[in-house]
Amino acid sequence: MNIAIVGGTGREGKGIAIRWARAGHDVVIGSRDGERASAAALVLGETAGRAIAGAANEAAVARAEVVLLAVPYAAHAETLRGLAGALSGRVLIDITVPLVPPKVRVVQLPAGRSAAEEAQAIVGPSVRVVAGLHHVGAAELADPAHQFDSDVLVCGDDADAKALAIRLIADLGLRALDAGPLANAVALESLTPVLLHLNKTYTAAGAGLRITGLPTG
Numbered sequence: 001m002n003i004a005i006v007g008g009t010g011r012e013g014k015g016i017a018i019r020w021a022r023a024g025h026d027v028v029i030g031s032r033d034g035e036r037a038s039a040a041a042l043v044l045g046e047t048a049g050r051a052i053a054g055a056a057n058e059a060a061v062a063r064a065e066v067v068l069l070a071v072p073y074a075a076h077a078e079t080l081r082g083l084a085g086a087l088s089g090r091v092l093i094d095i096t097v098p099l100v101p102p103k104v105r106v107v108q109l110p111a112g113r114s115a116a117e118e119a120q121a122i123v124g125p126s127v128r129v130v131a132g133l134h135h136v137g138a139a140e141l142a143d144p145a146h147q148f149d150s151d152v153l154v155c156g157d158d159a160d161a162k163a164l165a166i167r168l169i170a171d172l173g174l175r176a177l178d179a180g181p182l183a184n185a186v187a188l189e190s191l192t193p194v195l196l197h198l199n200k201t202y203t204a205a206g207a208g209l210r211i212t213g214l215p216t217g
């Protein structure tokens with residue numbers, strides 16, 4: 001599948017790009033600076049063992065069926081407003097956690113309830129927004145040897161888009177679970193500051209979530 005990662009030069013996007021490329025997907029990472037994206041893509045492609053492309057964010061989105069948004073919350077609305085036209089008709093996987101530095105271990109909900117709902121409001125109904133991957137750390141994603149024992153909760157209003165996102169997240173090496181409509185993103189995004197608090201309290205780096213009691217184990 002053709003996948004673009006907006007903000008793919010960053011911490012979270014890089015590991016995702018490598019893992020999707022290794023799973024056989026055609027990945028293009030996007031950046032505000034196309035040259036920066038191309039340079040980063042070259043290195044990521046060497047690590048992945050499969051070419052990864054780089055382009056300016058809008059050009060990256062234009063060649064993709066699925067777009068993953070991986071920019072800080074402070075850049076979320078502005079980035080989406082700039083890409084709204086290019087995103088039309090695509091599935092958008094939004095992994096944004098609305099952290100408000102420096103208090104990143106405290107839940108601070110945005111005006112639009114959740115970043116994902118804000119995204120849907122900005123890009124409009126022609127884009128099917130799915131939210132997930134809020135609880136998966138960049139370091140673990142970037143380590144190709146790391147095997148996850150945590151789950152990814154995925155929410156969205158379009159059943160087909162959500163099912164597609166769940167399959168793509170499985171390709172990253174994670175069990176992804178249907179966590180309901182996009183309105184539930186507020187719960188998912190709220191848990192990340194809690195995990196960051198747990199990391200600090202218990203001197204850990206990779207606190208994650210595991211759902212028990214499901215037939216799939």
Ligand SMILES: NC(=O)c1ccc[n+]([C@@H]2O[C@H](COP(=O)([O-])OP(=O)(O)OC[C@H]3O[C@@H](n4cnc5c(N)ncnc54)[C@H](OP(=O)(O)O)[C@@H]3O)[C@@H](O)[C@H]2O)c1
Pocket residue numbers: 006007008009010011012013030031032033036037069070071072073074075079095096097098099133134135136137138139
């Ligand atoms: N890091 C994690 O462990 C983690 C875990 C779960 C979820 N997330 C979520 O994933 C998203 C990305 O996190 P990250 O840690 O990868 O972020 P990051 O490394 O700080 O930034 C990612 C990319 O976003 C672009 N960017 C930065 N500031 C921007 C701005 N003001 N305007 C437009 N683009 C900007 C940059 O790309 P260019 O400069 O090349 O354009 C940067 O490489 C966040 O929303 C975060 O909540 C992160």
